[in-house]
Amino acid sequence: MRCPFCTHSETLVVDSRVSDEGDFIRRRRQCAHCGKRFTTYERPDVSFPPIVKKDGRRVPYARPKLQASLQLALRKRPVSTEQQDAAIERIEEKLLATGAREVASARLGEWVMRELKKLDKVAYVRFASVYRSFEDIDEFRALVDEVKR
Known part of the structure; x- marks a missing residue:
């Protein structure tokens, strides 16, 4: 995962939490280069009908x-x-x-x-x-x- 601030490619997952409904995972990440934190969301890739x-x-x-x-x-x-x-x-x-x-x-x-x-x-x-x-x-x-x- 690239850092949105400095585009460095190494980030560390600081915290992971499953949503209340259990349909996605929220991850707090920290850039190994600049040290800034950001949040990513991980959800299943499903195919919706047109x-x-x-x-x-x-x-x-x-x-x-x-x-x-x-x-x-x-x-x-x-x-x-x-x-x-x-x-x-x-x-x-x-x-x-x-x-x-x-x-x-x-x-x-x-x-x-x-x-x-x-x-x-x-x-x-x-x-x-x-x-x-x-x-x-x-x-x-x-x-x-x-x-x-």
């Missing part, structure tokens, strides 16, 4: 894209990074559990909305308002009323 967009294009699943969408919806909301990571893990578990060779983006979007609804109602409304492309204010009002219940 995502089928509304226009029929097939794109590879991209965790960073999902993460960016959640972070945008949760911007300035009281939700920890750990909670966000856990939500992403649950979505990825569903993605793998389907056993499908490909998954529609609409289905993935519904899973994201379900997770956001559990995490933060405001983030859920933010995401849903963009995702569902409301045509008028009545559709948006119906969504807000649904969240209030």
Whole structure:
């Protein structure tokens, strides 16, 4: 593992911990050259099914894209990074559990909305308002009323 600070190739593992869910290992490393510490995460390399967009294009699943969408919806909301990571893990578990060779983006979007609804109602409304492309204010009002219940 190369040091992100000085790019030296020798690093020492100072501490290793398994996540609460047991799905990844967090390692604290120290560079043998500059002495700076950094964290790495080790997780199994799994093959996710491609995502089928509304226009029929097939794109590879991209965790960073999902993460960016959640972070945008949760911007300035009281939700920890750990909670966000856990939500992403649950979505990825569903993605793998389907056993499908490909998954529609609409289905993935519904899973994201379900997770956001559990995490933060405001983030859920933010995401849903963009995702569902409301045509008028009545559709948006119906969504807000649904969240209030």
